[in-house]
Structures are given as structure tokens and as C-alpha cells.
Amino acid sequence: MTSQDFHIRRAEKADADEIFSLAREFGLTFRPERSAFDAALPRLLADEDAVILTAIVDGQVRGYLLGYAHLTLFANGCVAWVEEAMIRNDYRRQGLGRALLEEFERWARSRQAGYVALATRRAPEFYKALGYEESAKYYRKVLRSA
Template sequence: MTSGDLKLRQAEKTDADQIFALAREFALTFRPERQAFDDAFPQLLENEDALLLVATVEGTVRGYLLGFTHLTLFANGRVAWVEEAMLESAYRRHGIGRMLLEEFETWARSRDAGYVALATRRAAEFYGALGFEVSATYYRKMLTVTK
């Protein structure tokens, strides 16, 4: 793979099928459902506080990153949160994940975010090499969705 083959850009509507395939590979606890994905995808593309980046190699989406900025009280303003970062397994260890995170950091800085955070049980070495530090324990509680 040469750097000429790789492009980072904001996701577009036409990327939906390829991003959905990666999201299904990403999810361990949840199994993404297509209808829920199709409902959320256009909203994320239009959300000014969200950034959905894709990494394409020769025009095919091989990775994506979904992140947000939001206001806080404790951090004196905005912070940025990486919600999902996924690379197709054959494209890991080629610098693509680093590029996605660096692009997200640039966007977060442009929105005056004080820091970038994420929760993960994977790739500790990768995130450490990019300057991330262990900061907290992650808790969650599953909620029953009523429709």
C-alpha cells in the first residue's frame, strides 16, 4: 500500500454499506442492526458536534472513526470523545489508525476541545504510543429500550 492509495475524508451517504460492514466487525457486545444504522447514519452526517471520518484505500472504505465534541462543566468547556474507531484487520499497522486519530484531534482542537478521550479494552499499546493515558474506569448500565 502506498500513501497515494490512502485518503482520509468525511463520510458521505454513499459510504453507508461499507461503514456498516466495518461496524458489524467492530461490535463485540452489540450486533448492529441495519435499520438502526440507517436511521442514525444521516443524522450523524448532519450533526455539527459529530465527525465521521473514513479512510479509503483505492476508493474502498477500510476504516472509520466516529467522534463527538460536547460541553462540560468540569473541563471548562468542550471535550472530544472517540466513540468508535475501526480498521479492517488487513489494514492495521499501516499508520491509518494514527492518521484517523490525528485528523480527529485537529478537528477537536478547531472546536476548542480541551482533550480527547475514548473507552476501549483493545489496542492499549497503540493508544499509549499516541500519547493517550489511562485516566478512569469505564462503567456502563444496559437500558431497556421502550418503543
């Protein structure tokens, strides 16, 4: 697949079913519930400090990335954080993930972010190939049941 075979665009409300299907592929601690997803999606789409990008192949969402930009004190301004990134399994290794991250980096630069960061246990080689470096350990505490 070449970059002419897909394109990256901002998510739209009409993408909800396809994005929800991809979000369910995470399969980690939490299992996305449709009612919570439907409540969150319009808020995220309207949030100026958030962006949901989609990778479109043949008119269908085959990947998405949700990220934020926020102010910090330690970094002398804004930083950007990739919260979720998912490519449908049978579309991986075809450039969609790279294109989503590159578009997110452009968005982050437009917000004057000093850097982009993310936490992941998956595909460290992919992120390293795009110039990301391991920086810290990730800790969390679940505050509600999954």
C-alpha cells in the first residue's frame, strides 16, 4: 500500500462505529463501553486541545490516533501526548501508523508543543524508527473497576 492508497483526516461523528470497533481492539484493563464512548466522542471532537485523526482506506477508518496538547511548567510551555493509537491488525506495516503520527506531530508543532510523548507496551521498534526514544517508566493506578 502506498500513501496514495490512504489518507489521514480529522475524525468526524460519522466515524463513530469504526473508531469504536478499533478502540475495542486494545483489550487491556478497560473494555470500552458504547455508552461511554458515545458520550466522550462529541466532547473530544469539540475540544480544541484534543485531536482525533483517522487513517482512511477505501472510505473506511482503518486506524485512529487520539492526542492532546497541554501546558506544563517543567517544559516551558506546551507538550503533546498520544493517548491512543490503533491500526486494524490487517492494515499494520503499511504506513498508516507512521502517517498518523506524522500528522499528529504537525498538529503538535502548530500548537507550539516542545515534544510529543506516549506510553506503550507495543511496537517499540516502530516508535524508535520514527525518532522516539525511551524516556521514563509509566505508572498508573486504576481508580474504578474496568
